[in-house]
Amino acid sequence: MLRWVFFLVIFIIIDIYAFQAVKTITKNSWIHILYWLISLVVVGNFIYHYYGTNKSDGLNHAHAFAFGFLLALVIPKMILLLGMFAEDIFRLPHAIYRYFTEGDAAKGNYFPSRRQFVSNITLGIAAIPLASIIFGIYKGKYNFKVLKYTLTFEDLPHAFDGYKITQLSDIHSGSFDDIEKVKYAVNLVNEQQSDVILFTGDMVNNRADEMLPYIEVFNKLHAKDGKFSILGNHDYGDYAPWDSEAAKLQNLEDLKAIQKQIGFNLLLNEHRYLEKNGEKIALIGVENWGTGGFKQAGDLKKASQNIHANDFKILMSHDPTHWAKKVITDDYHYHLTLSGHTHGMQFGIEIPGWFKWSPAKWRYKHWAGIYKEMGQYINVNRGFGYLAFPGRVGIWPEITVIELKKGTATA
Incomplete structure (x- = not known):
């Protein structure tokens, strides 16, 4: 009081x-x-x-x-x-x-x-x-933007030259109030005709049933090499009261089942290989790991077991603080990490190619877009949905398309 x-x-x-x-x-x-x-x-x-x-x-x-x-x-x-x-x-x-x-x-x-x-x-x-x-x-919360990047790697397998990845993050389905706008965004994703779709966590705010009205929307997502996902901090149900621990655990199992219904291959501290013309790249997915009091269930070592050090690696990790604290200093070289979590705080000013500011920068060193350190890239997606504040100002909902190119990497 x-x-x-x-x-x-x-x-x-x-x-x-x-x-x-x-x-x-x-x-x-x-x-x-x-x-x-x-x-x-x-x-x-x-x-x-x-x-x-x-x-x-x-x-x-x-x-x-x-x-x-x-x-x-x-x-x-x-x-x-x-x-x-x-x-x-x-x-x-x-x-x-x-x-x-x-x-x-x-x-x-x-x-x-x-x-x-x-x-x-x-x-x-x-x-x-x-x-x-x-x-x-x-209007702003459904003002979806497709942001396209081209990243060049010297050791990218030849078969993956021109390979296109669409990244989605932070759907937060419990916040939506206009299913038609969500359908429009899903169609926009499919129009990119990417080879693979990767979702980097926070499908719901708290409860799995938030996603029930949207299963038939998101299962329309299509990519020829499949759809893969990981969990974000909100997906575990940690921010809602539960009658029992068993109910909370069941909620997580329900969410996993929903992801399967949608067609996502959920990676829980594990990896898969994407193969093309006899060559392959490793796709690694960790559970949530973040600083500042967030869940640290991610196990990078476990997820990368049996992956060769020289394999080309794409890591899916919801919280970008994981990249700064653990990933870029790991013995393995993770060429590209895909994260979300920050939402760009859903508020800021961006002039593409010129200026980018949000209060999120006071909390996160890497809060939106592409960053490169120690020869490794991270993309921090601004999020597909929204949370708490029912809108977006200047930091619009994002669909990221990343094209991988083989060649001499830029500084």
């Missing part, structure tokens, strides 16, 4: 300060009432869904939208707060000067009036994240 009191106090401070911009622009009492009414409804709805409802089945769509609308309210108001505070930095010296020079003649009104143009500018700036968040909730 104490945390909600703290939250309300902080929010009220932000709200009062932000209101100064509105009050400077207009004296219309109805607009003032509307301002406070919207705040009351949005904050009340958030507190109700996160404190007054049963979350035994995890977070549902109503919880997600309550959080999304709160962000849409708070972030613009924080910008208003900063704008008004910046103006007060200049108003304060003026007030001090009037206090000492005018004294009682000022009748206690030492601060100069707020300037309307400052409030106009601040409101204009605040409107940008507001519009972006609303777009992200209603």
Whole structure:
């Protein structure tokens, strides 16, 4: 209860300060009432869904939208707060000067009036994240992008020159609210006509039954060399309450069965070989392994048993921290690792080829796209679905297509 009191106090401070911009622009009492009414409804709805409802089945769509609308309210108001505070930095010296020079003649009104143009500018700036968040909730979460990369390797088997991989990650089926948009994305995947489809974990948020409405959608995925998958941290059911440990374990078995229904070959600390014209590459899949308190069930050594050191290797590992902590320093050379997990925090700014930023970079060194260290590559997929915040702003849902080429590797 104490945390909600703290939250309300902080929010009220932000709200009062932000209101100064509105009050400077207009004296219309109805607009003032509307301002406070919207705040009351949005904050009340958030507190109700996160404190007054049963979350035994995890977070549902109503919880997600309550959080999304709160962000849409708070972030613009924080910008208003900063704008008004910046103006007060200049108003304060003026007030001090009037206090000492005018004294009682000022009748206690030492601060100069707020300037309307400052409030106009601040409101204009605040409107940008507001519009972006609303777009992200209603359109951005299904704004699927196909990102294509070509990676060159000197030791790639000749038969795999031009081999195409489609990577999907972080479906989070329990968050979806529009099955037709999901069908569109699956069709988009098939249009890439890749040789193999690799899914790098987090099929659900918590429970296997979240995937039931989408089995007949995702089983339409097709690639001539098959579909392979691994588990992500959410797939184990660790973030939902269970009546018993047996129920939790059964949920995981149910999810494995669903993956089989879809046609995925689930790799649990094991490997397969992809073969073509008498040559082969090793496909290794580990269970989730991540730093920062995430499950560490991945066993790279076990998964790579009986693989030759000189084999060309593609590793599927959900959390990119595994690559930095374990993979690139391993005795074996893992040519390409495919990860997800970060979602790019579903928020950021990207100008392809020029600029890439997200708050995710403060948590993850490798958070989106292709990275290369010690002669090894990793691709961190931005995710197919979404979680918690019911939208995406600037960091769009991703379908990755990687073409392998034989040749002299670039630096």
